[in-house]
Amino acid sequence: MGGAFLAAAVLARLGGRIGLPTIPLFILAGILLGPHTPGVVLVSDPHDLEMLSALGLVLLLFYLGLEFHMDDLKTGGRKMAVAGGIYLALNVGTGLGFGFALGWGTSEALVLAGVLGISSSAIVTKVLVDTGRLGNPETKPILGIIVVEDIFLALYLAALQPILSGADSLSAAVMDGGKAFGFLLLLALAARFGTRVIGRLFAIKDDELLVISFLGAAVFVAGVSEWFGVADAIGAFMVGLMLGSTASGNRIRKLVHPLRDAFGAIFFFAFGLSIDPGDLPVVLWPVLAAVAVTLLMNVLAGLGAARVYGFGAGPAANISTTLLARGEFALILATMAAGAGLDSRLSPFIAGYVLLLAVLGPLAAGRSAWLARILPKTRGDDHGKNTPPPPKETPRTSATTVA
Numbered sequence: 001m002g003g004a005f006l007a008a009a010v011l012a013r014l015g016g017r018i019g020l021p022t023i024p025l026f027i028l029a030g031i032l033l034g035p036h037t038p039g040v041v042l043v044s045d046p047h048d049l050e051m052l053s054a055l056g057l058v059l060l061l062f063y064l065g066l067e068f069h070m071d072d073l074k075t076g077g078r079k080m081a082v083a084g085g086i087y088l089a090l091n092v093g094t095g096l097g098f099g100f101a102l103g104w105g106t107s108e109a110l111v112l113a114g115v116l117g118i119s120s121s122a123i124v125t126k127v128l129v130d131t132g133r134l135g136n137p138e139t140k141p142i143l144g145i146i147v148v149e150d151i152f153l154a155l156y157l158a159a160l161q162p163i164l165s166g167a168d169s170l171s172a173a174v175m176d177g178g179k180a181f182g183f184l185l186l187l188a189l190a191a192r193f194g195t196r197v198i199g200r201l202f203a204i205k206d207d208e209l210l211v212i213s214f215l216g217a218a219v220f221v222a223g224v225s226e227w228f229g230v231a232d233a234i235g236a237f238m239v240g241l242m243l244g245s246t247a248s249g250n251r252i253r254k255l256v257h258p259l260r261d262a263f264g265a266i267f268f269f270a271f272g273l274s275i276d277p278g279d280l281p282v283v284l285w286p287v288l289a290a291v292a293v294t295l296l297m298n299v300l301a302g303l304g305a306a307r308v309y310g311f312g313a314g315p316a317a318n319i320s321t322t323l324l325a326r327g328e329f330a331l332i333l334a335t336m337a338a339g340a341g342l343d344s345r346l347s348p349f350i351a352g353y354v355l356l357l358a359v360l361g362p363l364a365a366g367r368s369a370w371l372a373r374i375l376p377k378t379r380g381d382d383h384g385k386n387t388p389p390p391p392k393e394t395p396r397t398s399a400t401t402v403a
Helices: 002-016 022-032 046-067 070-102 106-117 121-131 139-164 170-193 195-201 207-227 232-244 249-273 277-309 313-322 328-339 346-366 368-372 398-402
Strands: none
Touching: 002 022, 002 249, 022 121, 022 249, 022 346, 046 121, 046 139, 046 207, 046 232, 046 249, 070 106, 070 139, 070 277, 106 139, 106 277, 106 328, 106 346, 121 139, 121 232, 121 249, 121 313, 121 328, 121 346, 139 170, 139 232, 139 277, 139 313, 139 328, 170 195, 170 207, 170 232, 195 232, 207 232, 207 249, 232 249, 249 328, 249 346, 277 313, 277 346, 313 346, 313 368, 328 346, 346 368
């Protein structure tokens, strides 16, 4: 574990000197020091870091909830649903069509619909933090789309599980979906009407007790969520949503930072451990085609969300690039597909696709101004006020030559 932290830190510091984001470097550290590459092997079994990785995902989504205020949900719920619906319709629909076009099978196509359609909440959160855009106007629709995706995810997994397991009982699938939706509804009602009571419970002056309290609440609700068939991350997100609106919200945001950063790094490192580079050449062309399709759909979805909110080309580019990365959900689907005995090409395809977008996503988000220049201008641009500033010039070094 100590080696994982140090390897991630060293690679991230080296990459920072040439302007690379930390996320793909954390993943690269896991690939290089995992069981699938020659040389030093720090962790021979990726499952050894499974609990720490899960904690990293929980803390990333908990922090995301802290930043997403209840007022945003109350005032922008309709726009959020429309923007999220546009994103899902374009990406999930295209993913399903792409899956059928590959000809690997119907179950495989249903899996690929989710792989290509759902963004990585963890990477999106990290990108927003790293780029300093948490306060930007377009961050609200980005977070709104993530929320809609997570709600869709709970229902999608509940429906997909009996299909992959070969179950022919429609009633069992409906029961699982109803249980997940009911728990989501319960969390939403608690977030909407229970903020005052929750605020009193977390009105703690001592920082040590406050950390233990919010960490216990986030992890506990995440575990209960998973038991109800809802992604653990969405449970943690809802806890953050509740606590972010309390009087202790600002203190909790400051106290959770080091925990979020440390265990978030382990999450991405563990992701890298699961990737076997030797499997990637077999599915190279389908992966490249899927990445190209995802890029196009994200641009269209970003333009659609920007129009819903009245934004211009700059925010549209930020939305498109920030939501580009795929990650933890795709890996969950890869595990489910392997357990169900689906096409053997599916797992390496998902690994290559996720790895490529995990690298391209943060890089594209940091350079979204380039995309904004070629997107159609709208009245929301107001002479370029919404367009992000061009990237800062860097000294002429070898890194500039590589770029």
